[in-house]
Amino acid sequence: MVYEECVTHESSWDADEALTAVYTAHYTSLVRLGALLLRDTGTAEEIVQDAFVAMHGRWHRLRDPHKALAYLRTAVVNRCRSRQRHLVVVDKHTPRSLPDAPSAEQAALRTAETDRVIEAMRTLPEKQRTVMVLRYYGDLSEAEIADTMGISRGSVKSHAARATKSLRQLLEQNV
Amino acid sequence: MNENPNDSFDELMRRAMHEEADRVEPTDSLPEIQARARAQRRTTSRRPWVLTAGAAVVGTAAVIGAFTVLDNNTNTAGDSGVAAGPSTTSSASALPSSTAPQAGTSPSQAPLTEPPTAQATTVPKDRRGTPEPMGRGTLVPVYWLGDKAAVTPAPGATTKATPKVRLYRTWAKVSGRPAVEAVRIMTSKQSGDPDYYSLWRGAEINTVTRSSGTVTVDFKRLPTTKLNPETADVAAQQLIYTVQGALDDSSQQVQITQNGEAGARLFGQVDTSTPLSRAQAANVQALVWITSPAQGQLTKSMVTVEGTAAAYEATVNYQAMNLKTREVRKGYTNTKEGQKFTPFAFNLKLTPGPWQIEAFLISPADGSTTDVDSKTIEVR
Numbered sequence: 001m002v003y004e005e006c007v008t009h010e011s012s013w014d015a016d017e018a019l020t021a022v023y024t025a026h027y028t029s030l031v032r033l034g035a036l037l038l039r040d041t042g043t044a045e046e047i048v049q050d051a052f053v054a055m056h057g058r059w060h061r062l063r064d065p066h067k068a069l070a071y072l073r074t075a076v077v078n079r080c081r082s083r084q085r086h087l088v089v090v091d092k093h094t095p096r097s098l099p100d101a102p103s104a105e106q107a108a109l110r111t112a113e114t115d116r117v118i119e120a121m122r123t124l125p126e127k128q129r130t131v132m133v134l135r136y137y138g139d140l141s142e143a144e145i146a147d148t149m150g151i152s153r154g155s156v157k158s159h160a161a162r163a164t165k166s167l168r169q170l171l172e173q174n175v
Numbered sequence: 176m177n178e179n180p181n182d183s184f185d186e187l188m189r190r191a192m193h194e195e196a197d198r199v200e201p202t203d204s205l206p207e208i209q210a211r212a213r214a215q216r217r218t219t220s221r222r223p224w225v226l227t228a229g230a231a232v233v234g235t236a237a238v239i240g241a242f243t244v245l246d247n248n249t250n251t252a253g254d255s256g257v258a259a260g261p262s263t264t265s266s267a268s269a270l271p272s273s274t275a276p277q278a279g280t281s282p283s284q285a286p287l288t289e290p291p292t293a294q295a296t297t298v299p300k301d302r303r304g305t306p307e308p309m310g311r312g313t314l315v316p317v318y319w320l321g322d323k324a325a326v327t328p329a330p331g332a333t334t335k336a337t338p339k340v341r342l343y344r345t346w347a348k349v350s351g352r353p354a355v356e357a358v359r360i361m362t363s364k365q366s367g368d369p370d371y372y373s374l375w376r377g378a379e380i381n382t383v384t385r386s387s388g389t390v391t392v393d394f395k396r397l398p399t400t401k402l403n404p405e406t407a408d409v410a411a412q413q414l415i416y417t418v419q420g421a422l423d424d425s426s427q428q429v430q431i432t433q434n435g436e437a438g439a440r441l442f443g444q445v446d447t448s449t450p451l452s453r454a455q456a457a458n459v460q461a462l463v464w465i466t467s468p469a470q471g472q473l474t475k476s477m478v479t480v481e482g483t484a485a486a487y488e489a490t491v492n493y494q495a496m497n498l499k500t501r502e503v504r505k506g507y508t509n510t511k512e513g514q515k516f517t518p519f520a521f522n523l524k525l526t527p528g529p530w531q532i533e534a535f536l537i538s539p540a541d542g543s544t545t546d547v548d549s550k551t552i553e554v555r
Contacts, residue, residue, distance in 0.1 A: 019212060023205050032196035041199050042363070042379060048201075049208050056212035117191035136185070137192040168184060 015059035022068050023052060030076055036133045037080040039122075047083065051075035073138070074148050077130060081149075084126050120170040128163035131156055202359075206311075206350035304386025307422060311350045315357040316420035318342045318413045319371035320406075321461055321548070340409045341461035342416055343371050343548065354383040354421035358392065361417050368470040370549060374400055374410040374442070381434070383418060389450050391430045392418055397439055407444035412459045415451055428452050456485075456516060462546040463491060463534050473553045474525075480532055481520045482548070487539050489513035493521060498529040498551070525554045 013021065027048065034044030051072050055062065062068045121129055127149070134145045142160075146153045321343045345366055349356035362378040379395040392414065402410060411431075419425040428450035433439050438448040445451070465482040468474055484491045489512060495504040504523055511517035523532070535547040 015212070016209070019209065020205065023208065027205070028201055029196075031201035032199045035199040036192060036196055041201070044199070045201050045204065046363070049204050049211070052208045053211045053215060056208075057215050111194065113187070114191040114194045117188065118195050132188065133192065136188040137196055164184065167188075171187075 013059075013065075015056050018059050018062075018065065018068060019052060019056045022055070022065055022072070025065075026069055026072065027052070030072060033073070033133065033137060034076050034080050036137055037077070037130060038083060043083060044080070047079045048072075048076055050079065070144075070147070074150075077134070077148050078150075081126060081130060116171060117167075120167050123170065124163050124166060127151075127155075128159045128166075131159040132163050132167075135160060203351060206356075210348060304384040304389070304391060306382055306384050307352050307354055309351055310353055312348055313350070313353045313356075313421075314346055314348050315353045316344050316417065317347050317357050317360045317366070318344050318416040318420070319361070319366045319368075319373055320409060320413060321371050340406055341546070342409065342413055342459050343368075343461045343464050344416075344420075345371070352383065354390075354392075354418050355380055357417050357421040358383065358414065361413065362398075368550070373413065374398060374402065374406070375414065383422075385422070385427065388427060389430050390418055390422065390427045391432060393432045393435060395434065397431070397433050397441060401443035404444050407442035408454070409459050411441055411445045411451060412454045415453050416459075419453060425453055460485075460516065461548060462486065463536055464548045465532065465534050465550050468532075468550055468552050470550050471552065472550075473555060476525050476527070476554055478523045478525055478532075478552070478554070479520060480523060480534070480550075481518065482534055483516050484510050484519050484534070484536070484546075485514060485516045486510050486519075486536055487513065489517075490537075491519045491534055492537055492544075493532065493534045495523055495525065495530050495532045497526060498531055500526065500528060502526060527554050529553055 030048045030051070031041070031044050034047050035041045038044050038047075054075060055068055055072055058071070059068070062071055121132065124132070130149060131145055134140045134148060138145075140148065142153050142156050145156045149156070319342070320340045322340055343366075345368065347357065347360050349360070358375075358380045361373050362375045362380060366372065375398050377396070377400075378398040381393040381395045382391075384391045384393070414431070415429045418429055419427070429452075430437060430450040431439075431441060431447040438446075441447050463482065463484040463486070465480060467481040468478060480493065482491070489509045490507050491510060492507045493505070496502070504525070506521065508519050508521040510519040519534075529551060530553075531549055531551045533547050533549040535544050537543070538545050
């Protein structure tokens with residue numbers, strides 16, 4: 001009952017109301033998702049902002065906050081992935097320290113354990129890493145990951161399996 | 176797969192990613208997203224969201240006095256909906272510079288007892304002052320750099336003058352802390368006019384605080400670009416003009432710090448160990464700028480071009496060209512007064528199509544075109 005009411009209410013939102021509501025509920029987690037994929041908060045924020053602007057523009061077609069969230073997630077993941085691919089190309093030509101080297105203060109707040117996991121994640125190919133982030137940070141099901149990334153469920157499975165294998169190896173070594 | 180180790184692996188992954196993610200505290204960007212969304216909706220009228228408004232300074236003079244709101248840098252999404260309105264016209268005027276009620280505001284920063292090192296001096300907490308109040312829909316000036324050199328040299332004239340940068344101003348409507356938001360635009364956005372740019376791109380603003388006599392602008396990250404001394408000075412002024420403009424107070428010096436530390440060499444040139452003063456407008460501000468119409472604006476055939484100029488003998492020249500038909504309109508107008516920054520305006524009757532309007536000065540020395548500002552508009 002309550003849910004029904006809620007849905008009717010939500011679908012009567014105009015684009016501006018939807019923007020504010022979805023922003024309030026999901027902006028932070030989307031930026032964090034982007035930051036995990038890119039390891040660059042500034043760029044992640046830019047990408048998420050662009051996605052919200054795009055969502056606002058097509059609200060008349062989405063008309064549903066759940067769809068809007070799925071749309072945003074897909075937009076953010078796609079943009080992060082293409083940005084990453086670009087960075088890989090750049091990286092090959094210019095060996096450099098990461099632009100987002102965390103400040104000492106931030107680094108101190110991280111536990112050694114997290115450090116190891118994040119370091120290990122960096123060694124993964126882009127698709128495997130994306131699958132892992134969506135699974136463990138996004139808490140998405142295989143089907144949702146497949147939709148978000150535009151790949152088959154079978155590929156999600158195999159990327160996840162390969163990523164798990166490499167991560168386990170790395171993490172066990174380093175203990 | 177066997178259950179047990181997998182469970183702990185899952186748990187480890189989940190914990191690590193959430194912990195890593197939680198370190199990210201995005202700044203509130205709802206106002207900006209809203210502004211961009213609105214601009215997008217109006218694509219038919221192609222009005223850029225950075226308003227270039229003639230006398231728009233009126234109306235929105237910032238509500239600035241002494242502020243009590245303490246910012247712990249927690250502009251997370253949650254707070255955004257309830258961002259304080261312009262209600263903070265608080266009573267007290269001068270801030271006691273010695274009392275430090277904000278001692279515990281940033282627990283993650285270095286302890287106060289840490290002795291200042293030779294190169295980098297930590298600005299003492301009590302001198303950091305307080306942040307400005309939040310506002311909603313505040314109109315702030317944002318300054319950009321533009322090249323002063325001629326774009327289209329007058330026929331026969333040789334432009335030998337080295338390209339010198341000058342400051343150009345646009346307006347932006349922001350919500351939140353006006354100066355912080357203005358600097359954020361300057362460091363992360365495009366101006367809306369392709370001729371204007373910012374050498375602060377890539378810098379990341381942290382806070383803007385005021386204490387008696389000084390405004391402290393703290394960056395998480397300063398720009399890393401190295402510049403020649405002349406350009407570096409103007410680029411530093413870009414920040415000072417923007418911050419002072421947003422605070423509506425050009426009397427206070429600006430101290431630039433990075434994570435609370437002063438003394439970095441800005442752009443490889445500018446010494447920031449002490450506060451910087453505002454330079455004379457005549458030395459850094461563009462001598463001619465068009466304030467209306469805005470870049471990309473869609474207009475009717477009668478166009479009133481308005482601007483500000485400090486012109487020799489009060490003469491501002493203009494040229495408009497239809498980029499399709501190559502039709503040209505030329506002329507000149509006068510500013511209210513010579514040599515000083517005063518307004519000018521002229522009317523044009525234009526045929527439909529894309530037009531580029533240029534306003535410029537003619538050098539009394541060699542007759543060359545200098546200090547061009549240009550806008551491209553679409554005439555219906």
